[in-house]
Amino acid sequence: MSTAVPTRARGRRTGGAGRRALGALAVVLALVWVFPIYWMVSSAFLPTNRLRTSEPSFFPVDGTLSNFRRVFSDGTFFDAFRVSLAVTGITLVAAILFAFLAALAVSRFRFRGRKSFIVTILVVQMIPAEGLFISQYRLLDDWGLVNAVLGLTVVYVAAILPFTVWMLRGFVSGVPIELEEAAMCDGLSRTGAFFRITFPLLAPGLVAAGVYGFLQAWNEYTLALVVMTDPEQRTLPLWLQGMVEANKATDWGVIMAGATLISVPVIVFFLLVQKRMSAGLVAGAVKG
Amino acid sequence: MTAPRTTPAPPAPPVSTPAPDVPVEPAPRPVVRARPRPFRARLSPYLLLVPALVPVAVALGWPLLRQFVISFQEYGLAQEFGQPAEWVGFDNYTALLSDPYVWGVIGRSIAFCLVNAALTMVVGVGLAVLLTRVGTAARTVLQVGLLLAWGTPVLATMTVWQWLFDSQYGVINWLLAGPLGAEGMRQHSWIIEPASFYFVATVIVVWMSVPFVVFSVYAGLLQVPDEVMEAAQLDGAGPWQRLRHLQLPMVKPVLMIVGLLQVIWDLRVFTQIYVLQRAGAPTRETHLLGTYIYSLSKEFSMAGAMATIMLVITLGLTVFYIRRMLREDV
Numbered sequence: 121m122s123t124a125v126p127t128r129a130r131g132r133r134t135g136g137a138g139r140r141a142l143g144a145l146a147v148v149l150a151l152v153w154v155f156p157i158y159w160m161v162s163s164a165f166l167p168t169n170r171l172r173t174s175e176p177s178f179f180p181v182d183g184t185l186s187n188f189r190r191v192f193s194d195g196t197f198f199d200a201f202r203v204s205l206a207v208t209g210i211t212l213v214a215a216i217l218f219a220f221l222a223a224l225a226v227s228r229f230r231f232r233g234r235k236s237f238i239v240t241i242l243v244v245q246m247i248p249a250e251g252l253f254i255s256q257y258r259l260l261d262d263w264g265l266v267n268a269v270l271g272l273t274v275v276y277v278a279a280i281l282p283f284t285v286w287m288l289r290g291f292v293s294g295v296p297i298e299l300e301e302a303a304m305c306d307g308l309s310r311t312g313a314f315f316r317i318t319f320p321l322l323a324p325g326l327v328a329a330g331v332y333g334f335l336q337a338w339n340e341y342t343l344a345l346v347v348m349t350d351p352e353q354r355t356l357p358l359w360l361q362g363m364v365e366a367n368k369a370t371d372w373g374v375i376m377a378g379a380t381l382i383s384v385p386v387i388v389f390f391l392l393v394q395k396r397m398s399a400g401l402v403a404g405a406v407k408g
Numbered sequence: 409m410t411a412p413r414t415t416p417a418p419p420a421p422p423v424s425t426p427a428p429d430v431p432v433e434p435a436p437r438p439v440v441r442a443r444p445r446p447f448r449a450r451l452s453p454y455l456l457l458v459p460a461l462v463p464v465a466v467a468l469g470w471p472l473l474r475q476f477v478i479s480f481q482e483y484g485l486a487q488e489f490g491q492p493a494e495w496v497g498f499d500n501y502t503a504l505l506s507d508p509y510v511w512g513v514i515g516r517s518i519a520f521c522l523v524n525a526a527l528t529m530v531v532g533v534g535l536a537v538l539l540t541r542v543g544t545a546a547r548t549v550l551q552v553g554l555l556l557a558w559g560t561p562v563l564a565t566m567t568v569w570q571w572l573f574d575s576q577y578g579v580i581n582w583l584l585a586g587p588l589g590a591e592g593m594r595q596h597s598w599i600i601e602p603a604s605f606y607f608v609a610t611v612i613v614v615w616m617s618v619p620f621v622v623f624s625v626y627a628g629l630l631q632v633p634d635e636v637m638e639a640a641q642l643d644g645a646g647p648w649q650r651l652r653h654l655q656l657p658m659v660k661p662v663l664m665i666v667g668l669l670q671v672i673w674d675l676r677v678f679t680q681i682y683v684l685q686r687a688g689a690p691t692r693e694t695h696l697l698g699t700y701i702y703s704l705s706k707e708f709s710m711a712g713a714m715a716t717i718m719l720v721i722t723l724g725l726t727v728f729y730i731r732r733m734l735r736e737d738v
Contacts, residue, residue: 143546146538150553153615157556159579160568175586176579218459225456237457242730244468246722248676250698251715254705255471255478278467281460339561341679342698357563364567365686372571379564390559 160383163376164188171372187377197381199352200359206269207355208337211276215333216326219281223288228297228314238289244282253346260347267350275347276337284329291325292318331393338386356382479712493709500713510700510714514721517675517697520606521725524677525670527614532621533663537651539626558619566683569612573598599689606694609680617670624666628659668729675722678702697721 163171165183191197226234256275257266265271295318303313341357348354354362363378479500481493504510535554539547557565572580575597584593599605632655640650656663678698685691685699695703697718704711 139541139543142538143542146542146546146550149535149538150550153550153553153557153619156565156568156572156615157560159572160560160564163568163571172577174582176577176582214463218463221456222460225453229453229456231453234453239734242734244464246672246719246726246730247468247472248672248698248715248718248722250676250678251701251718252468252471252475254701254708254711255475255715256467257705258708259467259471259474274463275467278463281464285460335559339563341563342682345682346702357561360563360567361683361686364570364683368570368687372574372577375567376571379567383560383564386561387556387559391555 157383157387160376161380163372164380166373168371168373187373188381190374191377191381196351196354196359196362197378200354200356203269203348203353204338204356207272207276208334210269210273211280211337212330212333214273214277215280215284216330218277219284219288219329220326222281222285223292224314226285227289227292241282241285245286249279250342253343256343257346267348267353269353272344272347272355275343276340279340279343280333280336284333287329287332288322288325291322291328294325295321327393331390335386335390475712475715477712478709479716481709483709483712484707487708496709500709501717504710504713504717513695513697513700514717516606516695518721518725520610520677520696521671521675524610524613524617524674525667527610528617528621528670528674529663529667531614532618532666533625533656535618535622536625536629537655539622540629540655541647554619554622557616558623560616562616562679563683565616566612566680569608570683570687573608597688599684599687599694602690602693605684605689609677609684612680613674613677617673621666621670624662625659628662629655632658664729664732668726671725671729672722675725676718 162178162180164187165180165185166177167184167186170177222237225231226238260266260268260271260275263271265274299317299321300310300313303317304310308316339357340355341361344355344358348358351362360375360378360382364375367375478493480495480497482496482499483493487493535550539550542550572578575581575595580598581593581596584590584596598608636654637650640654645653676698677696681694681696681699682702685694691699691703697714701711701714701718704714
């Protein structure tokens with residue numbers, strides 16, 4: 121082992137300059153990824169006359185809140201916000217609950233059809249929703265659920281479920297069954313053992329699946345475009361696209377204010393829980 | 409037949425050990441579980457599956473089936489008003505597949521999908537490896553940057569990219585014409601030409617897909633034990649060799665699933681293309697599968713046939729992956 125020390129020390133030293141260069145590269149790449157978001161927020165604070173110039177303003181010094189005031193001044197933002205909130209809320213509760221039960225069945229029981237179910241879950245994710253939306257629209261139309269929160273919720277739950285089951289399955293398998301068995305030897309029922317022992321350990325997984333579902337439902341555009349044709353029932357992404365089409369090439373400031381408004385809460389939420397979510401995505405991917 | 413088991417199921421198979429596909433023999437039971445299995449317990453896994461199966465069957469399965477059936481029928485205006493649809497066999501498919509324009513859409517979609525998925529994977533894996541080789545400060549900065557991009561709603565992202573590429577006041581044209589001196593770019597419209605339309609779409613799609621790949625792969629790379637890496641280093645393996653022969657093989661399961669998802673997502677790309685089209689691009693020349701099917705929405709049979717073709721293409725592109733994953737994972 122004595123040879124290890126000089127080798128490693130040498131590795132460090134020669135790596136020093138390279139490491140700094142790589143660090144600089146990382147920072148430059150970070151700027152590339154951040155710039156569009158910075159630009160969105162910065163433009164949102166600039167008045168139109170400073171956006172329509174031959175020299176862009178890179179810093180919103182002496183900015184204005186007028187773009188935001190104009191977004192709030194007509195009620196459509198709040199209408200869309202309410203619709204988005206309702207759709208996302210119902211979707212999330214239903215999808216997480218259903219997916220959790222299914223994940224439980226798949227990773228805690230051996231039963232006939234288990235493998236077919238897992239294959240189905242995988243294959244369903246291959247189905248391009250973009251090839252299905254017309255058919256889904258007709259289904260909802262038959263039931264009078266077009267332009268209805270419930271209608272959009274049904275297709276969202278179906279869209280989110282497969283991946284959520286897949287993800288939670290990884291988490292449930294990750295909690296050793298021996299823990300439950302030990303609790304059962306100590307006299308707990310199977311259900312009791314599950315809820316007292318396994319369930320608390322699954323909290324990160326449920327949070328991860330919840331955030332995944334939240335982001336999917338909150339940001340979804342395609343199905344909303346097809347199902348919510350009535351301007352009164354627009355979700356926030358539809359509202360934003362409507363605003364782009366109304367103000368494009370004339371008033372980017374108010375568009376950027378709208379984009380900032382719908383993004384910032386999502387980004388904050390995302391940053392708070394992303395660690396768990398990434399862990400969940402990978403757990404779902406890797407664990408059997 | 410797999411014997412239905414009651415109380416505790418065997419522990420899930422550890423990673424990388426393929427679970428037996430063969431019937432699970434009831435293991436010798438400990439004394440506590442000697443009682444016969446109650447019917448209720450045998451039923452319970454199925455009851456747990458019902459809530460998940462119902463919405464998927466109703467909102468995905470049924471539309472899929474119906475669309476598939478209608479793709480073999482003539483479904484037009486008369487049928488909207490209740491006339492029974494006429495069976496036309498493969499007529500819709502023949503009509504679509506004998507149209508060179510449709511082949512153009514299919515070819516463009518596959519090319520777009522493969523280019524975008526490949527670029528996303530290369531850039532994503534590159535950034536993930538970069539994260540493992542830089543100091544804490546640089547790592548944090550890059551992670552935060554990627555997270556911000558990842559967390560931003562797609563529509564907001566699309567909106568700001570339109571503003572960046574705006575022909576008159578966009579910062580990209582300003583940068584090219586001003587500091588970089590390409591005077592011709594001052595009023596350049598990026599989306600009017602199909603080739604440059606796809607370039608813009610690729611930039612946007614790769615930009616928004618990379619963070620997911622980076623974080624998944626980076627999390628996988630962290631699982632590679634330090635001792636293994638150090639041992640390899642002591643044995644004289646350079647950084648490139650360690651990556652190629654050690655790190656990448658060890659994160660292969662992650663690479664597989666992430667790659668699979670990229671291919672699926674990039675083939676069905678809709679929002680980015682649709683929004684860019686709405687921004688003033690010529691739609692007919694820029695359709696990919698998703699937007700093309702959307703444009704067929706008035707012709708239900710044709711849309712159904714086209715969607716079925718899209719499904720077949722998806723399966724064709726992913727069947728290799730799926731078989732590998734099933735062998736290794738289920």
